[in-house]
Amino acid sequence: MPLPLSAQISGDSACSRAGTPLGALSTPGVHEFYALSGADAVSTHGFGLGVMLSGRPGAGLVWVVHDLTGMETGRPHGAGLQEMGIQPQDLLLVRARNIATLLGVGEDALRTPGVEAVLLSAWGEDRALNLTAGRRLGLLARSGNKRLFLSRAAAAPRASPAESRWSIQSAASTPLMAGAPGRPAFSATLLRHRRGAPLRTWTMEWDREARSFVEPAPVSGRLAALATQRPAAGPTGLRRTG
Amino acid sequence: MLVEKIKGALRLSAVSPDAARQGLEPGLTLADARARVPAVRAVPALPDADDRLLGELLTDFDRFSPMIALDLPHGLILDVTGCAHLFGGEVGLMQAVQDRLARAGLHHRCALTSTPQAARALARFGLGGILPCGAERPVLRRLPVRALELEERDDLALRRAGLKRLADLDDRPRASLAARFGADFPARLARILGDEDIRITPHRPPPPVYADRLFFDPISLDADVQAVLADLLQETTARLEEARLGGRVFEAIFYRTDGKIRRIGLSVARATRNVSSVARLYRERLAHLDHPLDPGFGFDQIRMVVRQVEALLPLQSSLEDAPDASVRLDELVDQLVARLGPEAVLRFQPHGSHIPERSAGWISGRGTPTPVEPPSDRDPEDPPLRPLHLFNPPQPVETMAEAPDGHPFRFRWRRQVHNVARAEGPERIAGEWWRAPGQKTRDYYRVEDTQGHRFWLFRQGAYGEDSPPRWFIHGLFA
Incomplete structure (x- = not known):
């Protein structure tokens, strides 16, 4: 299947026309976020948490973290979660020793009525993350009308029964005064969407107060150059798996 | 038989039933005992080991009744109210207890009566056995006065007075006995004879x-x-x-x-x-x-x-x-x-410490964290000042091209070179000197590299000190 034209449009021209990719992420089911590189894992987590929070009450969130992720990127930090705009009572953090446990906890969480959304953070490739596991999670999520976000780092995007598949990358932030790093900025590329949402790349910032993603502030006369609005390294080859 | 050093001489502290039949009794010196029965086998007494064994028995006998207590020395006492039917009545229960003791290779004597003191007296000074409800008194009255476990002096006084059995005391007015042997004497007698009943204090509180x-x-x-x-x-x-x-x-x-x-x-x-x-x-x-x-x-x-x-x-x-x-x-x-253990299910609870490692504690997932208000002096537009992921302990990085008292322009972490594009700092965080002295001050910088990754770096120490300052990466921002 050739990629739709819209998939090839990326960067600031598309960004200025569209809002955020939340529409493509609102369907119940499994959504996969692949960190472009290991260094983007934390951004992928930030993006996943942001998607869970935005436009929803944002209570009953479960974040399951693979222990290997903790070793590679450090453990989740409460003060940082708070600075994302998460209230302590809204998030349950579960540490999973291995991928099998991670998936098991994900299934249990999806079965629980009080849970609104689940984020699973896995590190590396694992045989347990196969089509069967994806289908089980998908069925549970759809039957419970819930969303499960599977964040993968140090793994290449592969075919799966997920609703959508994304490549997430950290983007250069809009600098503040005196060249200080600004709000968290992400670049998300939709690689595949089961319901045919146009494939493209969004660049956006996280707004803690509004608890939503916003387009990067329009370029003003400040320090920012136009180029900083793009993913810093540029999109690296869209994949056609699925 | 067991020997123990008492008052400078090896004396018998306990004897087996066989030895007792040969006329040996506790208190005899080992030399005397050997003279009377040359074939006697003496083993040093190990009171600690006895206590341990008794402790194990106590845990094991929990199976018969949860109301169980030590009854020193060398005894266990069980409140079996409402337990006997599980073992086919009192006789069955007694049989089960005796089987278990025999299998453990212990000499034992069991008694089952209506009050704990009566059972103790019957087991230690009588023949043991089960006394049916209502027919206990005649048997208990035949017990020797030693069963009261008075002091040696009082015991002797009673026997000299010709009062040998509990019956002799029971027939007398209590007031005069109390006057002679102390106020708690009638109570002791009443408890053994079943006139007064007190509960045992169980080893561990019985479950509701x-x-x-x-x-x-x-x-x-x-x-x-x-x-x-x-x-x-x-x-x-x-x-x-x-x-x-x-x-x-x-x-x-x-x-x-x-x-x-x-x-x-x-x-x-x-x-x-x-x-x-x-x-x-x-x-x-x-x-x-x-x-x-x-x-x-x-x-x-x-x-x-x-x-x-x-x-x-x-x-x-x-x-x-x-x-x-x-x-x-x-x-x-x-x-x-239940599946992963309590340390794997967590909620975060920010609390007042400015040291990053201590500021956001993780509490058990069962806990209810209190909601927190964001500090009011923050601009809503401000980026997060604390990273989403924190390394504990911080990871050392190799810095290049730095200005003294400024942030590095380039650093190497995990074999990868990062060029700093933006930076903010320093935010100075002093050690908590009241917890441990000699903690170095840290200068924190938020930096973003040219790839758009955001790091939390800090410099420990200052230029001009003996050892050059070292740089660490403490966390990663989203």
């Missing part, structure tokens, strides 16, 4: 609710164990419901035929009487034990104990109403704690 299953054929299959647990839970929860209570802490006690005991506890976030949910938690717990439940040659008894109860009113559950969301989330937490 428990249920037992005894097996004539020991069971060892998982499926059987699960079925029994479900049955026991049914029984305990029925009792909880009558009392309008719910269980918070459950404990399953598995008694193995060889005397080993395994206790498996389980606690839930809120009081419950739901059999299926507790049974499911037990299934999870048993499947994920660090040391799996080893049935050995089988379990001959399983007990379900509700260690902690809370008031729980019966709820009218309607068919349409979905259960409260928070209740269901608590069930998830319980389930995960």
Whole structure:
């Protein structure tokens, strides 16, 4: 299947026309976020948490973290979660020793009525993350009308029964005064969407107060150059798996 | 027979029944004993080992009744009220106790009476056995006055007065005895003779609710164990419901035929009487034990104990109403704690410490963290000042091209060079000198590299000191 034209449009021209990719992420089911590189894992987590929070009450969130992720990127930090705009009572953090446990906890969480959304953070490739596991999670999520976000780092995007598949990358932030790093900025590329949402790349910032993603502030006369609005390294080859 | 050094001489501290028949008795010196019975076998007494053995027996005898206490020296006392029917009546219970003691290779004497003091007196100074209710007094009256366990002086005084049996004392007015032997004397007598009843103080507090299953054929299959647990839970929860209570802490006690005991506890976030949910938690717990439940040659008894109860009113559950969301989330937490352990299920609770490692503690997933207000002096547009992920301990980085007292322009972390595009800092965080002296001050910088990755770096130490400052990466921002 050739990629739709819209998939090839990326960067600031598309960004200025569209809002955020939340529409493509609102369907119940499994959504996969692949960190472009290991260094983007934390951004992928930030993006996943942001998607869970935005436009929803944002209570009953479960974040399951693979222990290997903790070793590679450090453990989740409460003060940082708070600075994302998460209230302590809204998030349950579960540490999973291995991928099998991670998936098991994900299934249990999806079965629980009080849970609104689940984020699973896995590190590396694992045989347990196969089509069967994806289908089980998908069925549970759809039957419970819930969303499960599977964040993968140090793994290449592969075919799966997920609703959508994304490549997430950290983007250069809009600098503040005196060249200080600004709000968290992400670049998300939709690689595949089961319901045919146009494939493209969004660049956006996280707004803690509004608890939503916003387009990067329009370029003003400040320090920012136009180029900083793009993913810093540029999109690296869209994949056609699925 | 056992010997012990008493008053500078080796004396007998305890003798076996065989030795006693030969005329040996405690208190005799070893030399005298050897002279009387040359073939005697003397073993040094080990009081500590005796105590240990008694402790093990105490745990093991928990199977007969949860109301159990040490009865020193060398005794155990059990309150078997309402327990005997489980073993086929008092005779069956006594037989079971004696079998167990005999299998442990112990000389023993058992007595079963209406009051603990009477049982003690009968076991230690009488012949033991079961005294039927109502017919106890004549037997107890025949016990020697030694059964009162008075001081040597008083004991001698009684015997000199010709008062040899409890009956002799029982027939006399109590007031004069109290005047001669102290105020608690009549009470001692009354307790032994069953006129006054006091409860024993059990070794561990008896559980509020428990249920037992005894097996004539020991069971060892998982499926059987699960079925029994479900049955026991049914029984305990029925009792909880009558009392309008719910269980918070459950404990399953598995008694193995060889005397080993395994206790498996389980606690839930809120009081419950739901059999299926507790049974499911037990299934999870048993499947994920660090040391799996080893049935050995089988379990001959399983007990379900509700260690902690809370008031729980019966709820009218309607068919349409979905259960409260928070209740269901608590069930998830319980389930995960049972499977993964309490340290794997967490909630964060920010608290007042400026040291990053201490500022956001993780608490148990069962806890209820208090909501926090963001500091009012923050601009809503401000980026997060604390990273989403934190390294503990911080990871050292190699810095290049730095200006003194400024941020590095380039650094190497995990064999990768990062060029700093933006930076903010320093934010100076001093060590908590009141906890440990000599902690170095840290200067924190938020930096972003040309790839758009954001780091939290700090410099420990300052330029111009003896050792050059070192740089660390403490966290990663989203």
